[in-house]
Amino acid sequence: MRYLSTRGGVAPLAFDQAVMMGLATDGGLLIPAEIPTISPQQLRAWSRLRFQDLAFEVVAPFVGDAIPSADLRDLIERSYATFAHLEVTPLVRAGDRSVLELFHGPTAAFKDVALQWLGNLFAYLLEREGGTLNILGATSGDTGSAAIYGVRGKPRIQIFILYPKGRISPLQERQMTTLPDTNVHPFAIRGTFDDAQAIVKTLFNDLEFRSTYRLGAVNSINWARILAQMVYYFYAWGRATGGDPAQAVSFSVPTGNFGDVFAGYLARRMGLPINRLIIATNRNDILTRFVQTGVYARESKVHQTLSPAMDIQVASNFERYLYYLHAADPAQVRALLETFARTGRLQVSADRLRQAQADFAAAAVSDAETLDQIRVTYQSTGYILCPHTAVGVRAARAFPDAICLATAHPAKFNEAIYQAIGQEAPLPAALQGLMEQTPHYIELEAKAEAVRRQIAALVQG
């Protein structure tokens, strides 16, 4: 398997090179040169596998010969041994609704599914090839802690995570800022997640800085993230249908940076019978507006909502979708993104819009509706939804059979939960004791130069 850039400026790469590169050196995102397809027979057989074995089957064709099979199996086994649930991502019922619980990893959010494996993968590749890595990531709350837990204490790796100060939940902040590991460096940025993500991209696009410090990416700009997130779509389908290839399911996906729902889109392209893929956004609804109108236009500001991890305007994986929507033509992707960078707006043709509307349904959900959904689901079933998951459940109202992705444990957002139902969600073991600890972080202005200087100072010691 080889990897190419959405902007066409990178020579084909092997899987391990693509993982280490993270963001393509031409500023684009890496995508597999082809998408393997699976037969109905394979699908049926895969539906009987445990999560770890299924993960191996899904991931192996994309890894190709970059990692020997035995090593790949070992990496996968170790990555999911840290999950508190034997099934890793169990499919449960909340009344009439199927919910795919993705929050049983060490930081209680779906990011653990990909970042436990990416942390082990980085360590494995560095051990094999030598050298060190400085991971640079941006977070609106969950990626940061999941990435930190994926690499904390690992030799050869330092991690620098930018988060928007005051815009993530208190518990999320404690998860990132209370660890004793000396390779972990949280930076509180005076700005939004979009500012943090833009700084990360600026520093990756500074090729001299990138190679001097050997930067690594943990955000979903890294292909390995998307790949690992595809697995649970297959798993949920198998559990929901008993492995009958004639049965399709729908998924409702709380969406911010477009990585999770894009993983579902690729699973469908591989042959997984998916009916509707629902993009569920909060008030930051650039993606919902795109599916409705074909216009992708940023607003003047990022709105703070009760589902803060989705307070994102510019969704980085949207570029990967644009690539497929435009027949894998990098020239068209470049032209569209250049227009967006200049004007804050891009528009696709009527034909492309029809295709996008066939690929996705979309709905935006307000804070009031989010609270109402948490309340209604709790009162009717006793199940507590996290605010992001509630956005997904609300957006799926017209699709009663859709599986809703539960992307975080509700206790990470207990202020919103209390507002909705007058009580807090019980803390899982992984989150206990955190609020009693003192946070340690470096506060910086939202400028690439400030982050560049800070990383240089810390790495040089």
Ligand SMILES: Cc1ncc(COP(=O)(O)O)c(C=O)c1O
């Ligand atoms: C709890 C939670 N739900 C949903 C999302 C949105 O996922 P994505 O950015 O992949 O669209 C995020 C952040 O990414 C998140 O942390």
Ligand SMILES: N[C@@H](CCOP(=O)(O)O)C(=O)O
């Ligand atoms: N919601 C995310 C934002 C970063 O998204 P990613 O999937 O690209 O890492 C977060 O919680 O940090």
